[in-house]
Amino acid sequence: MPVNEKxxxxxxxxxxxxxxxxxxAGADLAGSSRLAYPAEVKIIRVPCSxxxxxxxxxxxxxxxxxxxxxxxxxxxxxxxxTGNYYARRRMTLLFSMLDYLGVxxxxxxxxxVSAAEGVKFSTTMNEFxxxxxxxxxxxxxxxxxCKNN
Amino acid sequence: xxxxxxxxxxxxxxxxATVDVKKVVEMAAREPSVVHAxxxxxxxxxxxxxKIAQAVAEKGLTGIVVCSCSPRMHEATxxxxxxxxxxxxxxxxxxxxxxxxxxxxxxxxxxxxKAIILARAAIAKVNLNAPLFPGESRVTKRALVIGGGIAGxxxxxxxxxxxxxxxxxxxxxxxxxxxxxxxxxxPTLDCxxxxxxxxxxEAAAHEKIRIYTYSEVEKISGFVGDFTVDIRKKARSIxxxxxxxxxxxxxxxxxxxxxxxxxxxxxxxxxxxxxxxQAIPNVPVIDREACIKFKTGKCGVCAKVxxxxxIDYEQKDEIITEKYGAIVVATGFDTIKLDKYDEYAYNxxxxxxxxxxxxxxxxxxxxxxxxxxxxxxxxxxxxIVFVQCVGSRCSDERGKPYCSKICxxxxxxxxxxxxxxxxxxxVTVFYIDVRTPGKNFDEFYRRAVEEYGVNYIKGxxxxxxxxxxxxxxxxxxxxxDNKQIKLKADMVVLATAIEPDPSVRPLATMLTASIDTNNxxxxxxxxxxxxxxxxxxxxxxxxCQGPKDIxxxxxxxxxxxxxxxxxxxxxxxxxxxxxxxxxxxxxxGCSTCANVCPYGxxxxxxxxxxxxxxxxxxxxAVVNNALCQGCGACTVAxxxxxMDLQGxxxxxxxxxxDAICR
Amino acid sequence: MSNVSKTERQAAMIREIxxxxxxxxxxxxxxxxxCPAFDEMDIKPxxxxxxxxxxxxxxxxxxxxxxxxxxxxxxxxxxxxxxKPAKLIDAARQIVEREKGGDYLSPDEIPALLDPELPQQLLxxxxxRYRR
Numbered sequence: 001m002p003v004n005e006k007x008x009x010x011x012x013x014x015x016x017x018x019x020x021x022x023x024x025a026g027a028d029l030a031g032s033s034r035l036a037y038p039a040e041v042k043i044i045r046v047p048c049s050x051x052x053x054x055x056x057x058x059x060x061x062x063x064x065x066x067x068x069x070x071x072x073x074x075x076x077x078x079x080x081x082t083g084n085y086y087a088r089r090r091m092t093l094l095f096s097m098l099d100y101l102g103v104x105x106x107x108x109x110x111x112x113v114s115a116a117e118g119v120k121f122s123t124t125m126n127e128f129x130x131x132x133x134x135x136x137x138x139x140x141x142x143x144x145x146c147k148n149n
Numbered sequence: 150x151x152x153x154x155x156x157x158x159x160x161x162x163x164x165x166a167t168v169d170v171k172k173v174v175e176m177a178a179r180e181p182s183v184v185h186a187x188x189x190x191x192x193x194x195x196x197x198x199x200k201i202a203q204a205v206a207e208k209g210l211t212g213i214v215v216c217s218c219s220p221r222m223h224e225a226t227x228x229x230x231x232x233x234x235x236x237x238x239x240x241x242x243x244x245x246x247x248x249x250x251x252x253x254x255x256x257x258x259x260x261x262x263k264a265i266i267l268a269r270a271a272i273a274k275v276n277l278n279a280p281l282f283p284g285e286s287r288v289t290k291r292a293l294v295i296g297g298g299i300a301g302x303x304x305x306x307x308x309x310x311x312x313x314x315x316x317x318x319x320x321x322x323x324x325x326x327x328x329x330x331x332x333x334x335x336p337t338l339d340c341x342x343x344x345x346x347x348x349x350x351e352a353a354a355h356e357k358i359r360i361y362t363y364s365e366v367e368k369i370s371g372f373v374g375d376f377t378v379d380i381r382k383k384a385r386s387i388x389x390x391x392x393x394x395x396x397x398x399x400x401x402x403x404x405x406x407x408x409x410x411x412x413x414x415x416x417x418x419x420x421x422x423x424x425x426x427q428a429i430p431n432v433p434v435i436d437r438e439a440c441i442k443f444k445t446g447k448c449g450v451c452a453k454v455x456x457x458x459x460i461d462y463e464q465k466d467e468i469i470t471e472k473y474g475a476i477v478v479a480t481g482f483d484t485i486k487l488d489k490y491d492e493y494a495y496n497x498x499x500x501x502x503x504x505x506x507x508x509x510x511x512x513x514x515x516x517x518x519x520x521x522x523x524x525x526x527x528x529x530x531x532x533i534v535f536v537q538c539v540g541s542r543c544s545d546e547r548g549k550p551y552c553s554k555i556c557x558x559x560x561x562x563x564x565x566x567x568x569x570x571x572x573x574x575x576v577t578v579f580y581i582d583v584r585t586p587g588k589n590f591d592e593f594y595r596r597a598v599e600e601y602g603v604n605y606i607k608g609x610x611x612x613x614x615x616x617x618x619x620x621x622x623x624x625x626x627x628x629x630d631n632k633q634i635k636l637k638a639d640m641v642v643l644a645t646a647i648e649p650d651p652s653v654r655p656l657a658t659m660l661t662a663s664i665d666t667n668n669x670x671x672x673x674x675x676x677x678x679x680x681x682x683x684x685x686x687x688x689x690x691x692x693c694q695g696p697k698d699i700x701x702x703x704x705x706x707x708x709x710x711x712x713x714x715x716x717x718x719x720x721x722x723x724x725x726x727x728x729x730x731x732x733x734x735x736x737x738g739c740s741t742c743a744n745v746c747p748y749g750x751x752x753x754x755x756x757x758x759x760x761x762x763x764x765x766x767x768x769x770a771v772v773n774n775a776l777c778q779g780c781g782a783c784t785v786a787x788x789x790x791x792m793d794l795q796g797x798x799x800x801x802x803x804x805x806x807d808a809i810c811r
Numbered sequence: 812m813s814n815v816s817k818t819e820r821q822a823a824m825i826r827e828i829x830x831x832x833x834x835x836x837x838x839x840x841x842x843x844x845x846c847p848a849f850d851e852m853d854i855k856p857x858x859x860x861x862x863x864x865x866x867x868x869x870x871x872x873x874x875x876x877x878x879x880x881x882x883x884x885x886x887x888x889x890x891x892x893x894x895k896p897a898k899l900i901d902a903a904r905q906i907v908e909r910e911k912g913g914d915y916l917s918p919d920e921i922p923a924l925l926d927p928e929l930p931q932q933l934l935x936x937x938x939x940r941y942r943r
C-alpha cells in the first residue's frame with residue numbers, strides 16, 4: 001500500500017489519460033486558473049482518448065495504480081470526429097471486466113472535459129481522488145506469465 | 150541506449166515557488182540513461198535554449214527532457230532548439246510541471262514529489278523515442294468563409310485583396326448579417342447600412358470572391374491545407390442568371406403575410422422576397438412554406454409577371470463540392486429566446502421588445518418606417534424603460550453566464566437617439582453596472598446622461614405588468630436610494646443577451662473544432678492565438694468566438710484573414726510525423742484498422758514478406774502518412790498488435806505508466 | 812468563546828441551512844425589485860446578502876424583515892445568480908427560533924403559537940423546516 005512516509009496516510013496512485021485537444025488543455029486551464037486537485041493525480045498525454053489501449057489500464061493496475069481515469073472531448077466534439085466514441089465503448093467493456101476481476105467500478109472512470117472546462121477538470125479530479133481514498137488501496141493485478149519465469 | 154539531458158525550468162517563481170527544482174535535478178540525474186541534468190530560471194529564453202545546445206555538444210545527448218510549462222506552450226520552442234543543436238526534434242519530451250503541478254499544489258513537498266515523478270515519466274518515454282521526419286502536404290490556395298455578416302465580409306475582402314480566391318457561404322438570402330439590421334452604430338452614430346453596404350458591394354464585385362447565399366455547409370472532410378467541403382445551395386426557385394432584380398414579383402405576390410425575418414418578425418413580407426432593399430445578391434427567393442403555388446399548385450403569378458422569365462418552380466437544391474486550404478468561421482450571433490423570462494412580459498405585450506427589435510423600429514426601412522411608436526396601438530410613447538442584462542450574467546439555466554458586452558453601449562445609443570429625435574419622450578435605463586471599456590465609449594455614455602438627460606437608475610427590474618389601460622407597470626429597485634419604485638411606461642426595451650448562432654454547433658462538429666459550454670468556439674490560446682481554432686486551418690472571426698462590437702469584429706476578421714493568408718501563402722505544409730505504422734510481420738490483413746480510421750488513411754497491399762526466412766505474399770495494412778492525423782484509433786482496434794502510433798507508441802505509454810506507478 | 816466566533820458560526824449556519832452562497836451575488840437588486848413585502852421591511856432583500864457576508868447576523872436577526880418576508884420565493888425565482896435571498900432570511904429566522912430552544916415543532920404545538928399578525932405562508936415554511 002502506498003503510504004506517505006511522514007503521515008502514514010494512504011496516498012493513492014492515480015493515472016489520468018488526457019486527450020491532447022480537449023482534456024489536456026482543460027487540465028492546463030485548471031492549472032493556469034489555479035484550481036487545485038490532489039497531487040496524487042498524474043496526467044499522461046495521449047493524442048485522443050481512443051489511443052488509450054485497455055492494456056495500458058491493466059498495466060497501471062498491475063503496477064500498483066489505485067485508480068485510472070480517461071478524459072476526452074465531449075461526444076460529438078472529438079478532434080478526430082469519432083475517437084471518443086471508440087474509447088467509450090472499449091472502456092465500458094473493460095471496466096465491466098475489471099469489476100468482475102475485483103477492481104471496483106469506482107476505480108475507473110471516463111469523463112468528458114473540454115478545453116474550456118478547467119473547473120470541471122479540477123472538480124472531476126477532486127471527486128475521483130476522494131472516491132479512491134474512500135475505496136482504499138487497490139487489489140493488485142498480477143501478470144502470472146512473468147511470475148512463472 | 151539513449152544519452153538523455155534533463156533541463157528543469159524555474160519559470161521565475163512560477164515553478165520554483167512550489168517545486169524544489171534542485172531536488173528534481175538531483176533525482177532526475179539518477180535515472181537510467183540520464184547523462185546530464187541542470188536547472189535554469191527561464192528555459193524558454195535564448196540563454197536557456199543555449200544551455201540545451203551546449204549540453205548536446207558537450208555530452209553528446211540523443212534525447213532531451215524539459216521540465217517546464219505545458220507542451221502546448223513551448224514544445225515547439227524546445228523542438229526547434231533541439232533541431233538547431235543537431236538532434237531530431239521529436240527526441241524532445243516535455244514534463245509539464247507548471248500547469249499540472251506547481252500552479253495547483255501549494256505544498257512544496259507534494260509539488261516536488263509530483264514533479265520528480267512527471268520528469269521520470271518523460272525520461273522513460275524519451276528512452277523509447279525514435280527520430281521522426283515530417284512529411285509534406287500541399288495547400289489548396291483558396292479560402293472558405295462561413296457566414297456573410299460584417300465579420301465574414303471583412304475576412305473575405307482581406308483574403309481576396311491578398312490575391313487568394315475566397316468563397317462566402319451565407320445561409321440567408323443575402324449577405325449583411327446582423328449589422329444590416331442595425332439602424333445606427335455606436336459611438337459615432339454612423340448609419341449602419343451606409344457603412345456596411347459599400348463593403349457588401351465591394352465583396353460582391355470582387356473578382357476573387359464568390360458568394361453563395363441561401364446556402365449551407367453540409368459536409369467537411371480533409372485537413373489543414375486540403376479541406377473538401379460540400380455546400381448545399383438551397384433552391385431559390387429563381388434563375389439568378391436571368392433575374393434583373395426589378396421587384397415586380399414581390400409586389401404582385403398574393404401571399405404577403407409571412408413574418409419578415411429581417412424585421413425580426415415585426416413586419417410581414419411576401420412569399421417571394423428579398424430580405425431588404427440593399428440585399429446582395431438582389432435576387433429574391435421563394436419561401437416554399439408560404440408560397441401558394443407550392444402549397445396548392447395554383448397561383449404562379451410571379452412567373453406570369455416576370456419579364457425575364459427567371460422564376461423556376463422546378464429548381465432543386467444543388468450540392469457544390471469545393472476544395473479549400475483554410476476555413477474562416479464567422480457565424481455570428483442571435484439574441485436568446487425570452488420564453489423563460491415571464492417577469493418581463495415579453496410574450497404578453499407587443500410593447501415589450503428586444504433591443505434588436507427596437508433597431509428595426511428605429512430604422513427608416515423598418516416596420517414603422519422609422520417612426521417611434523408603440524407596436525400595440527401605434528401611439529407615440531411618453532415614457533420608455535430600458536432594462537439591461539436581460540439574460541446576461543445569469544448563473545441559472547434561464548440565461549447566459551457571460552456579459553454580452555455590447556448592450557450597455559447600444560442602450561446608451563438608443564436612449565440618446567430617442568431623446569435627440571423625440572425630446573418629449575422620457576427615457577429611463579435600469580442597469581446593474583454600466584460597462585464602457587472602449588475608445589470614446591464612456592464619453593458616449595456620459596453624453597447620454599449629461600446632454601440628453603437620460604435617467605439612469607442602478608437597480609434591476611423585477612417585473613413588467615401590462616395594465617388594462619394599455620400601459621406597462623414597471624416594478625424595479627433603486628439600489629442607491631434603497632427604494633422600490635413603480636413606474637408607468639409605454640414601452641419596455643430589453644437588452645437581451647446574445648448567444649452564438651445555433652448553426653455553429655453542428656458546424657463545430659463538422660470542423661472538429663473545439664467549442665465551449667456556451668457554444669462559443671474555443672481559440673487555440675486565449676491570449677496568444679485568439680483568432681485560431683486549435684484545429685489547424687480553422688480561423689475564428691467575430692462573435693462566434695465571443696461577444697464583440699463592430700470595431701472589434703472587424704479587427705478580428707482582419708486578424709483571422711491574415712492568419713489564413715499566412716497559411717495560403719505556403720506552397721507546402723509539413724505534416725505531423727506522429728502517424729500510425731503497421732508492423733508488416735504482425736499484420737494479418739484483417740481490415741479492422743481500416744474500418745475504424747476516420748480519414749480513410751489505411752489501405753491494403755499484397756507484399757512479399759520475409760517472415761524469419763519464410764518468404765510469402767501477404768495482404769498487409771499500409772498507412773498513408775499524408776492522410777493519417779495520428780489519433781491512434783487503429784492501434785487499439787488492431788487484434789494482432791501490428792498497428793502502433795509513432796511518438797505515442799504502446800511501449801512509450803506503458804513506460805510512462807510504469808514510471809508513474811513506480 | 813468570543814463574540815466573533817459566534818457570529819462566524821451563525822453566518823456559517825445560515826449558509827448551511829439556506830444552501831445559498833452569498834458570494835455569488837452581483838448586487839443587481841432584482842430581489843428587491845420583485846419583493847411584494849419590500850415596503851414593510853427595514854432591511855431590504857438585496858441587503859440580506861451583505862449582512863450575512865459581513866457576519867452582521869444579530870442585526871439581521873433583530874430586523875423586522877425576518878417576520879415580514881412572506882416566503883413567496885419570488886426573489887429566488889427571479890434571481891439571476893441563484894443567491895436565494897428568501898432562503899437566507901428563512902435561515903436567519905430558524906437561527907432565532909433555534910436559540911429560543913426547541914429545534915422541533917409538532918403539529919399539536921401550532922395552535923398555541925398562532926399569531927394573527929403572522930403571515931400564513933411563514934408558518935408553512937417554518938413547519939417545513941422544523942418538522943425534520
